[in-house]
Amino acid sequence: MTSRRAFLKASGALVIRFALGPRLALAQDRPAALPGSLNANRLLDAWLSIAPNGTVTIFTGKIELGQGIATALSQIAADELDLEPTRIEVVTGDTARTPNEGHTAGSLSVEHSGTALRFACAEAREILLSAAAAKLGVPAAELSVKDGTVTGPRGTHLTYGDLVRDVDFKREATARVKPKPPSEHRWVGTSLARRDIPKKFTGGAAYVQDVRLPGMVFGRVVRPPSPGARLTSVDEAAVRRLPGVVAVVRDGSFLAVAALREEQAIRARDALKQSAKWEETAALPPSGDALYRQLMSSPLPAQTVAEKTTATAAAPVKTLDALYTRPYQCHGSLGPSCAVAQWQERTLTVWTHSQGVFPLRADLAKAFGIEPGHIRCIHLEGAGCYGHNGADDVALDAALLARATDGRPVKLQWMRDDEFMWEPYGSAMAMRLSGGLDAEGNVVAWTHELWSHPHSTRPGSSAGVNLLAARHLARPFPPVPPADVPQPSGGSDRNAIPLYDFPNVRVVKHYLPEAPLRTSALRTLGGYANVFALESFVDELAAAGGADPVEFRLRHLKDSRARAVVEAAAQRAGWRPHAKGDGVRGRGIAFAKYKNLAAYCAMAADVEVERQSGRVSVTRVVAAVDAGQIVNPDGVINQIEGGIIQSTSWTLKEAVRFDRTRVTTRSWADYPIVRFTEAPEVEVVLLDRPDERFLGVGEGAQGPTAAAIANALANATGTRVRALPFTPERVRQAMAALTPP
Amino acid sequence: MASFTLRVNGESRTVSVESDTPLLYVLRNDLELNGPKFGCGLAQCGACTVLVDDKPVRSCVTPVASVAKGGITTIEGLGSVERLHPLQRAFIEEQACQCGYCGNGMVMSAKALLDRNPRPSEREIKAALNGHLCRCASHNRIVRAVQRAAQEMRP
């Protein structure tokens, strides 16, 4: 199948290129459906426009969140238009200017937006060429284009800018112009430097936090001390008299303050906190093992996610079962959520780092009872979010407060404790796995049962108003629990269906829509916990059958691309079959295809355990990734590296703390994350397949990292730890419980 | 309110604020500098780091009155897109961030490190930056960027 293999070097990482014979990556057999997000936004001018100076602006409904999407999309457009990327401007999520592409989530931006832009730009180029042909009086076939200049046979030329008046992109895209084959790409496949980076290291205005508008005031919100608390009294008048205070807004249990200066707003917030009286209820779940017992005692009926039976399969001669758990975990954005809001007459403008400006606008419209057309949401970057954090919530906070500032814009940033206590967490989960081996040590039975709260309560995910303050208002919008994200991508059950060829498989979920702590999308949804459990259990079964973990995986994997990443990771890491850990050091492998639909990712992790303390260090991780056609190799490597180290942090350290009433995680002191001295060395091998379609990669590392660490820890110590995170205490206890041989 | 004349990036700037106002808000709001960031306000993350007399300080917990005599340097004072400081250039060349929100603090603490130790080992770089958090987990790229800058700045 592989006809050519080339080895490329990109920023210290290995890129292995697989090129297939010529074949169309995206077949056009259904004329009505258009590719990617073009299908829902069918006009060409929704995607691009040309200025008289020849600059092309491309529009995407997706947003930049430090994943490099603006750069990647400019590369795709540059190739189709034959234009230097420096002549391309990228406008991201803005309800007044860009197509509606929903949320920027699920590692789908290149698949959705990149595919749409690729076809739109290919078509635009052809339209430009035929306009140039008419103008120059030569057949289009005799024209060539270089950096936006169209040249005819006798050297006559026109720039795209010269053609502005001759073309009309206000027409439906047809997607009939075939995009360029990978062999003609000049920009796609190269590590073009990201366009968002220079301003970030020079103090440029790069974030919503950097917005400064005439007359702008500063806002802060005063959240209840616990979920479900009700505000009974507060001395607003005293706070109104504090220096600089412009407005105090109280609406039910929603409380916020605006002041001329930021430190004045913070002081006023403290004063409101001091004087506010709340009625609280002990509505939170227990901690520790009791948390999972409660989760698993749900009386709701189980739902079958997948079922496969093979009557001819042998009966198991050996069976195993194991329970894995994952606590509530934080996004923990480095910069607390922030928004700027301004009311002018009856129209609202919000500058926001929401991952979905259109869904946010829809929920804001519901909250204020106005038409979405009267609201404009403009995306600007915030600190990295890794899913649904407080970005949308703070937009409503700012808009509620800005109603009281007489048209003055309000910049409202959450304080650190607002973010830790009120961001929606990644749900706690329990996964019970059982399996059986036949006499040859092959898996003949596999069951994965899971318990989870929602993984997507973003704006637009249910009929309610999915913005935090809406539930605190005097006339509240009670949250409407969302349905689980359905398969094939899945939500709580994301990646719960094994990609291995097991003859009997049953996957069952207990989806608990009512969550005592607010939960939503955290990078991979249920995928992190499910892959942790699934890939840990694969190792447990391999061990039960005396098999090597790599050989065992390959034996059960038919998908050739899956096999290729497992083999590449093992080879690059120097995998030694059946190697035993020495009590301190160990190595583990794990694999997943994110969502069972996106990038393939396998990795080998090396750990070292301090036996006295139980402290685990992850020293090195080698990952192999197949993301189909790669637009920007360094961008992919950056996502995978970051994913591995972030997941190492989740896996070794992170859990939200709470008592029966309040969340007690308030600052970084309560929520330690991995630091420089704890970050593993990372190496990424990319398997580039330019003839395959794009596969989202941004979340691919999270699950396999956790399992590779778990497997390495088991390899090192002979002890299987099944509860996340692997804190020193837990690891120490697990080692102590191990009866000496 | 009191009046303070600060020396920021080599220029004198006068502001009228309460004396206990954290330096961060003076820099961001009065002087309109975007570099220093609010991350925690608790001296825990490092996003707000600036140099006062070449030493890194956490501007979120530094009262403006306490630095009225010192020379303050923010990332804007190191260089601009047109005239990059070697550290800024190295961070850009290594593409050493995802969101970049931590980047200000990383660069400023790295500046202080290289000023006192032009040839830091990898271990010394990690130690110098260990009080800075990066949630996107760009740690290894950041270390490479500091190594690259150190190379370039070597006399």
Ligand code: FES
């Ligand atoms: S904002 Fe100053 S240390 Fe975090």
Ligand code: FES
């Ligand atoms: S790059 Fe996002 S916090 Fe460091």
